[in-house]
Structure formats: structure tokens, C-alpha cells
Amino acid sequence: MKTILVVDDEPKIVRLARDYLEQAGFAVVGAGDGRAALDAARSSHPDLIVLDLGLPALDGLDVARTLRKASNVPIVMLTARAEESDKLVGLELGADDYITKPFSPKELVARVRAVLRRGERGEDPPVTIRAGAIELDTARMRATVEGRVVDLTTTEFQILVSLARDPGRVLTRARLLDAIRGVAFESYERAIDAHVKNIRKKIEPDPREPRHLLTVYGVGYRLADDPS
Secondary structure, eight states: OEEEEESOHHHHHHHHHHHHHOOOOOOOOSSSSSSHHHHHHHHOOOOEEESSSOOOSHHHHHHHHHHHHOOOOOEEEEESOHHHHHHHHOOOHHEEEESSSSSSSHHHHHHHHHHHHHTTTTTSSEEEEEEEEEEETTTTEEEEEEEEEOOOHHHHHHHHHHHTTSOOOOOOOHHHHHHSSOOOOOOTTTHHHHHHHHHHHOOOSSSSSSSSSSEEETTTEOOSSOOO
């Protein structure tokens, strides 16, 4: 049974999320502030964290920043903040998805399942995919660039897999969203830009002048099959 950590300073929201997630077959741990969230993450080792951004004691963005220093646990942001900039900051810190309050509990369950599916290995046979200097071991979810191991989140890894299956081919943001979500909600294509920015920080010698993950302006992204 997978464990979900739900972090929100409103007990009613934690209870609502717990009820629906437990009905869906998950074990649920709750936390009401940022410091409690970090303690719970260390002690319960959750498979996914539903994290509110507006927390007392320690802001949700600070919690995400701290978590990402030591873990690639999937994070779904839960926020009442409607500003696009807040969502982008969260995604750039390594969050995998977001839901804006007020939210449907059924949608929360669907998003949690979709994010967890990205890390599952069971449906396709494990393979090693190579695109230029990038090598992706799908069985171990292990990425190397020019022989150097790169630590990617589940979402970042799946984006690279989608691009590496056909090096040189341009994939639109919408196509990449379909590949990583596995479930259709609103098309928030700028989320892909945030993930790409994170990937470039990890795989490129100079993220400002990418050699591996290239932008095709007005269309989307592609992987170079022979970076120079």
C-alpha cells in the first residue's frame, strides 16, 4: 500500500483528502505546518506528498525546496494562490503537479494516481534508451549524460524518455503533457517549460546554451541526437 502525506493547515482539508485517498486504497499521513511536514516526510517515507503552499511556520515553497535537497519524492502542490508565478516557482522547485483550491477530491485522487503511475515500471518492458550523450535505464529510472549520473524527478525522467524515444523529433508541449500526465485535465503547458528548465540545469554544461535539450521556438522541444 502506498503512503500519501497530506500537508495543509486546515484540518478539514486534511480530513477530506484523507477520506477520499483512503477509499482509493492509500495509507494517509497528515501534517498541519511546514516543520511537521518535514518531520513526517523523514519518519513515514511517503510515496507522494500533497503539499499546500500557504503554510504557517515554514512556507510550502520552503518545504519543497528542503525536500528536493535530499529526495525526489513526487509532490502535488495544493494551493489557493491563483497567480501563475506561484505555480511556476513550485514547478521549478521540482513539484510534479498542482491543484488550485477549491478542488474536487476525486480530481485529487486522479492526480495522485497519475503522478504515481509515472514512476511505475510494470506496463512496458524495461529498456535502455540512448539519444546522443544521454542514456536512460527505464528499469532503474537511471539517467546518465556523458557517463555522469543525473538525479531526476519522476516527471523529469518521463519527459526525457518521451523525447529520447525519437531523437531529433519535435514534441509539442501538449504532447509532452499527455505523455507525463496520463490523465487529461486543463492544459497548463507552461508547466512543461518549468520542468525543461529544471532538466537543463541537471544535464547541460551551460543551461543558457543547451546542447542536448533544444527548444524549437513556437513548436516545442527536441533532443539532439548528436550534440556538438
